[in-house]
Amino acid sequence: MTDQTDTKVPSRAERFFDSDLWWSFKSHKSAVGAAIVLALVILTAFLAPLLSPQNPYDLAALELWNAELPPIWMEGGQMPYLLGTDVQGRDILSGILYGTRISIIIGIASVAVSLVVGIGLGLMAGYYGGWIDNVLMRIGDVLLSIPIVLVAILVSSVAQQFLSPAWREAGVAAVLVMAIAMYSWVQYARVVRAQTMVERRKEYVMASRLVGTPARRLMLKHILPNTLTPIFVAATLNFGLAILIEATLSFLGVGMPPNQPSLGTLIRVGNQYLFSGSWWIVLFPSIQLCILVVAVNMLGDWLRDALNPKLR
């Protein structure tokens, strides 16, 4: 008898592989394809020190006579520079792998920061209502009414002024994350607030209030789990957006510096040599950026449909 009850309880992993979500994923070819591509991109980016032929941060490894070598299949291409080199003799492939890693880390970090801020403020606005709600949401409205690139340029240039030169390089990634998060928390806060206002009136919340559960625990243990589905979708799509924003800022010159290039920085640097014939310097990082963002967005689109009960 006890054996029977033990086998009845499926573990988390079993429940996941038995769920509608997993089934929908398996039957969705584009989602599987996007997931495989994304996994490859992330894996190669994080294994960059093992895979790449050159360490692009090591200035001593750069040889100027290797500058502007074309890709390997063209005349003049050399091993090991598969995708050619830039004007400083830096291997494009290595730059892309390391740059993707920076882009992904900044994307994940900014989504994480804005999730924490957005969920926290959204829960408070939705649960308490009244003036707390008004103040938080109006701040959000004001932030959204300013174009994100302007916000980010403002934040990062102001931060650059205040950071000491020693911290500037290390701090620039953190400043980028903050600039992106400052903009995107509003979205999460709005979704969570709307859902919280629905959930807090439900009878299970009242039942919990009756036994004296404090507000913080009501929000985190009862209401939050019931708001996570739309948040999950928004976070996936925003991850793609965050990478794009970071690339935009780096392209405009307020993002990652050229000695620590992200994909956006690589594109900016390469863009200057496009018309001198060295098209590979700008093309390959751009392709990588496209692949990464398209894969993330395809996954996000599938997730949105899969989690929407009306489309099942």
Next chain:
Amino acid sequence: MTAYVPALTVDGVSKVFDVSAPWLNRVIERRPKLFVEAVSEVSFTVEKGTCFSIVGESGCGKSTVARLVTGLYKTTRGDISFGTGATGRPIRVQMIFQDPHSSVNPRWRVGDIIAEPIREMKLRDTEKETMARVRELLETVGLGADDAQKFPHEFSGGQRQRISIARALASEPELLVCDEPTSALDVSVQAQILNLMRRLQDELGLTYLFISHDLSVVRHMSDHIAVMYLGRIVEQAPVEQLFTAPQHPYSKLLLATIPDIQNPKRRVEAQTGEPPSPLNPPNGCAFHPRCPIAMEKCSKVMPELLHAAGHAKVSCHAVAEV
């Protein structure tokens, strides 16, 4: 006959809700603040171990009374006091809700749902004792002890209502406020839940405050009934008296709406009108615009809830003058 021991005393309780438009709209459109008196001057006592029912149409304030009694809402005026329980502390109140689909958190396992009151109120010392208590409660309400591991979506509406009852019992209450506990269920399941509630009343000595619009359910369950209309109690009587000899014209109207199985095609005297808006209640007796025996006085003076024939209390000029 034992002495009358009140479990719950509600004394002149009123609840006013602010339903005004947001501040900015009020300023721009020059509209005043709006208030609704959902419950006005309601008084009653519930004897320990009995079932007291409140009936009325939707919007008459009966659910508000339930939430006032449990403390989910604060009273605007009046007092709500509880008798002393078995251990000398004031009686504990718990609530059973109407909708079994929204009254349990869909993301929690049933065991955690039922254990929540025990954990929050620290009624058991160890996790092992808590889970033992959860299994015991599940069996008390007619579910299996293994069901603690399942999620709410694996249960039917009636079973979820049993979960809801088990959770209410987990905090060891002596007074259960039941806000339409069966109106979301099928008739066959309703009977099971009502019988379970009666059995629990006998076994645990519970007192019920039962809110419903279903008169046949109320007749099955209760000892005493209060009929509410537009936030006020219009008649209050022992159950059999109210069903056999209703005195207030509104109680008569309500009883006339029960389908009669002996005479299914009987003609029900057409009653016109709907309950007036609580935003703008009529002067005098709130029922006078629909009342078949309204007099001139009814539109001017609000009748008081006075003792009438039998053990009833009725709020009607016509009855008082008899």
